[in-house]
Amino acid sequence: MNFKVRKAEVSDAGQLFQLNEIFNGEGATDFELLKQSLIKNDQEEVFVAESGGKLVGFCCVQIFKSMCYKNFYAEITELFVDEKFRRLGVATAVIGYIEEYFKGKNLAGYQLFTSDKNTNAQACYEKSGFARSREIMYRKRLF
Numbered sequence: 001m002n003f004k005v006r007k008a009e010v011s012d013a014g015q016l017f018q019l020n021e022i023f024n025g026e027g028a029t030d031f032e033l034l035k036q037s038l039i040k041n042d043q044e045e046v047f048v049a050e051s052g053g054k055l056v057g058f059c060c061v062q063i064f065k066s067m068c069y070k071n072f073y074a075e076i077t078e079l080f081v082d083e084k085f086r087r088l089g090v091a092t093a094v095i096g097y098i099e100e101y102f103k104g105k106n107l108a109g110y111q112l113f114t115s116d117k118n119t120n121a122q123a124c125y126e127k128s129g130f131a132r133s134r135e136i137m138y139r140k141r142l143f
């Protein structure tokens with residue numbers, strides 16, 4: 001399959017909204033919020049994989065900056081590939097593109113959270129050189 005990875009554009013908003021509904025469920029976001037975030041969001045960079053004019057996957061990266069460190073780090077917060085296009089190297093290509101994109105941009109590294117049951121995602125990240133950490137995540141839900 002031929003596909004291309006690139007930065008997301010505002011014109012991708014409709015297709016991104018649809019893919020996000022599949023991934024994060026209906027009502028997870030609002031179309032206008034998603035569109036506004038593509039126009040301006042200093043914390044997040046969005047990348048897409050496209051095949052034949054259709055988006056087949058996307059990835060969101062948050063950049064964390066702290067007074068405590070001279071380097072930044074990036075968190076992959078969302079990674080999704082349309083079911084029909086999985087196991088074709090799309091996610092691997094997206095991660096590779098992101099790593100190239102941030103080269104020379106003062107980044108110390110990448111981190112992400114995934115479910116202990118999501119073995120497909122674990123294998124995918126490990127293929128791209130991510131190592132499982134022993135740290136655990138704490139979360140306090142507000143709603």
Ligand SMILES: CC(C)(COP(=O)(O)OP(=O)(O)OC[C@H]1O[C@@H](n2cnc3c(N)ncnc32)[C@H](O)[C@@H]1OP(=O)(O)O)[C@@H](O)C(=O)NCCC(=O)NCCS
Pocket residue numbers: 023078079080081082085086087088089090091092093113114115118119120121123124125127
């Ligand atoms: C996880 C996900 C992004 C992988 O996308 P993908 O484009 O299919 O991944 P790739 O084709 O680049 O696969 C990379 C590696 O991951 C592993 N992998 C991916 N899918 C797998 C599967 N179904 N079974 C076993 N290993 C799998 C393999 O090691 C694969 O390398 P290989 O094909 O050379 O053996 C995709 O399955 C997905 O969108 N899942 C639902 C959303 C999700 O779980 N996102 C991650 C949240 S943190």
